[in-house]
Amino acid sequence: MLKDVFAWLKTIMKKPDKYADLKLFPVFNECSSFELYLLSNFLHKRTYQAGEILYDKGYPLEVIYFVLSGEIEVTGPTHPQGCYVIGKNQVLGLIDMFSEETRSSSAKAITDVTTYVISRFDLLDLAKQNPHLGVKLLYAFCQTLSNYILTISAIKAKIE
Amino acid sequence: MNWTKLIFYLLLFAIFILAVVFYHSIIYYLVYALIFSYILDPFVNWLEYHHFPSWLAVITIYLIIAGIIAWFTSRLVPALVQQGNNLFNILASGEQLNGQYIITLPFISRIYEFLVELDTKIPGLGIAPKMIEILDQTNVFLAKIPKLLIDNYKRIFSTISIIATVPLMSFFILKDKYKLRKGILSLFNNRYFELCIIMFRKIDSTIGNFFRAILFEIIAVGILASTALTIVGVPNSVLIGATAGVANIIPYFGPFLGGALAVATVLINGSSILYAIYVIIAMYIVQLIDNNIVYPVVVGGTIKMHPLLVLLTLIAGGWYGGILWMLISVPLVYITYNLIKVLYVNLKDFKII
Numbered sequence: 001m002l003k004d005v006f007a008w009l010k011t012i013m014k015k016p017d018k019y020a021d022l023k024l025f026p027v028f029n030e031c032s033s034f035e036l037y038l039l040s041n042f043l044h045k046r047t048y049q050a051g052e053i054l055y056d057k058g059y060p061l062e063v064i065y066f067v068l069s070g071e072i073e074v075t076g077p078t079h080p081q082g083c084y085v086i087g088k089n090q091v092l093g094l095i096d097m098f099s100e101e102t103r104s105s106s107a108k109a110i111t112d113v114t115t116y117v118i119s120r121f122d123l124l125d126l127a128k129q130n131p132h133l134g135v136k137l138l139y140a141f142c143q144t145l146s147n148y149i150l151t152i153s154a155i156k157a158k159i160e
Numbered sequence: 161m162n163w164t165k166l167i168f169y170l171l172l173f174a175i176f177i178l179a180v181v182f183y184h185s186i187i188y189y190l191v192y193a194l195i196f197s198y199i200l201d202p203f204v205n206w207l208e209y210h211h212f213p214s215w216l217a218v219i220t221i222y223l224i225i226a227g228i229i230a231w232f233t234s235r236l237v238p239a240l241v242q243q244g245n246n247l248f249n250i251l252a253s254g255e256q257l258n259g260q261y262i263i264t265l266p267f268i269s270r271i272y273e274f275l276v277e278l279d280t281k282i283p284g285l286g287i288a289p290k291m292i293e294i295l296d297q298t299n300v301f302l303a304k305i306p307k308l309l310i311d312n313y314k315r316i317f318s319t320i321s322i323i324a325t326v327p328l329m330s331f332f333i334l335k336d337k338y339k340l341r342k343g344i345l346s347l348f349n350n351r352y353f354e355l356c357i358i359m360f361r362k363i364d365s366t367i368g369n370f371f372r373a374i375l376f377e378i379i380a381v382g383i384l385a386s387t388a389l390t391i392v393g394v395p396n397s398v399l400i401g402a403t404a405g406v407a408n409i410i411p412y413f414g415p416f417l418g419g420a421l422a423v424a425t426v427l428i429n430g431s432s433i434l435y436a437i438y439v440i441i442a443m444y445i446v447q448l449i450d451n452n453i454v455y456p457v458v459v460g461g462t463i464k465m466h467p468l469l470v471l472l473t474l475i476a477g478g479w480y481g482g483i484l485w486m487l488i489s490v491p492l493v494y495i496t497y498n499l500i501k502v503l504y505v506n507l508k509d510f511k512i513i
Contacts, residue, residue, distance in 0.1 A: 034211065041338040044345055046353065055354070060509045062354050062361075102509070119357050129209050 022116070024089050025066055027140035035133045042122040047114050054092070054107040061103050063117045064093035070113030076105020080156045085110065093120070094141060095148070189322060193329035197337070198368040199375055200225075204334050218334045222327065262295045268427065355506050362502045366495055374409055374491065380454045381405040381446065385418060388442040394422055395429055404443070408450065409487050410474060415450075419443040465494055 019036040022028050022043075028036060043066075048054060054065065054072060065072075072086045078095050086092050086107075096104050097120050127134030200221055207217035263272040275288040333340065341360065348356045382405025389397035404418025422439045465473075470490055477489025507513045 038209070044342060044353075044357075046350060048350060052350065054350075056511070058509075059511075060354070060358065060506060062358050117353070117357075119361060121361055129205070 030136045042118050043116045046117050048109040050109055050111050052109045055103050057103055057106045059103045061096050063119050066116040068114040071110040072107050073110050074105050074107050080152055189325050192326045195371055196326055196330045197333040198371050214335045218331050355510050358506055378405045381408045381450050384446045388446050392438050392442045415447050
């Protein structure tokens with residue numbers, strides 16, 4: 001009985017996890033609450049209506065997107081079919097992030113979209129200032145990019 | 161046109177204007193607080209990355225600064241006050257520093273003798289008495305300086321209130337900087353959002369780095385000049401060194417101001433012209449170290465502005481707000497120019513214009 005009351009009190013006292021929505025992203029899986037707090041300082045929540053353009057080819061590349069809900073169509077040379085869809089808990093802008101100064105593709109919201117947006121320079125600064133977090137993030141980005149390469153290789157093989 | 165939207169924006173604009181009118185007297189404070197925050201930001205960030213809550217990080221930095229100021233005050237201020245009093249005594253003693261006295265100083269006396277010779281060669285020229293008259297008038301003005309300080313007590317109190325208010329405002333700016341940034345960026349729609357992030361980053365890096373670098377340079381040049389002048393044996397070297405450090409902010413002309421003050425002090429004290437040359441060489445060495453080591457390392461490049469534009473900006477700054485604006489006008493124009501350039505390039509890249 002006392003144990004149940006204690007458990008009940010614990011559920012009441014427990015604060016909701018501020019970073020629950022961030023933890024759903026595979027790239028942030030390994031991050032601690034403190035690291036997510038540091039990251040959240042630079043994140044901006046933005047909403048886009050269906051049909052709205054997030055960015056166009058040739059635009060300056062400043063931010064990357066973490067999709068919280070909705071779907072985005074990406075058109076550009078980084079996919080063998082020239083066009084692919086990014087959905088919930090996926091990252092947009094990661095491929096160009098390390099190599100380009102301008103966007104190599106265009107992105108348009110298919111449905112209403114909610115995203116977290118972060119400047120790539122803020123993200124890289126954060127990684128430099130906090131090497132432990134930096135290693136985790138860069139490892140997670142490598143994993144994501146590796147998965148992407150494997151997926152598009154499979155699609156390419158299928159097409160051929 | 162949606163009338164409801166238009167009326168809403170007009171209302172918003174009216175409230176904005178009212179807010180500007182209401183808060184206009186503290187805008188200066190806000191600017192000072194922002195500059196102060198930019199200077200402290202990296203230190204607060206460093207503590208935040210080491211698990212300090214933001215409020216504690218800011219308080220810790222404040223305590224460290226208070227400690228440093230207390231240490232310097234106990235060590236340096238007595239010397240500065242002593243030297244300041246010496247200078248004021250010289251300036252205030254009208255009898256001692258009148259035209260007749262000044263022309264007896266070694267360097268000035270030679271100029272005076274030359275002018276007397278000219279007067280004898282060209283009858284009716286009367287340039288030597290004119291020189292004494294000008295020196296007398298200058299002396300009357302200089303003698304008023306201590307009185308000016310007393311008369312301007314209101315300004316002095318206002319400065320004290322700035323000193324008290326600015327750290328408080330900076331505390332909240334530093335503590336809630338991310339919330340402030342997010343709040344400002346949330347006002348912009350998606351079309352301009354990425355552009356605004358770029359502008360924010362540029363402002364952060366340009367202004368923040370610039371002010372931090374300038375502060376470091378003032379301290380470095382101040383210490384170097386004080387040391388060099390002490391070695392040469394100039395009286396009031398700490399005060400002159402500190403003045404030279406602050407004046408050094410002004411590109412091209414600032415270094416001359418520091419040097420001129422040092423030379424003038426030496427000549428007023430009745431030293432020989434050779435001694436003044438030693439002072440010039442000492443200040444030149446300080447400038448060499450500043451230009452070749454301090455400035456390239458800390459500022460990362462000189463302010464690339466045409467000397468004529470610098471001169472015009474200095475004059476305009478002086479007319480607008482006196483010595484303070486002379487000091488800040490050149491960096492201000494340089495930063496504004498750079499930001500407008502970045503804004504223009506990005507507006508084009510984002511196909512907004």
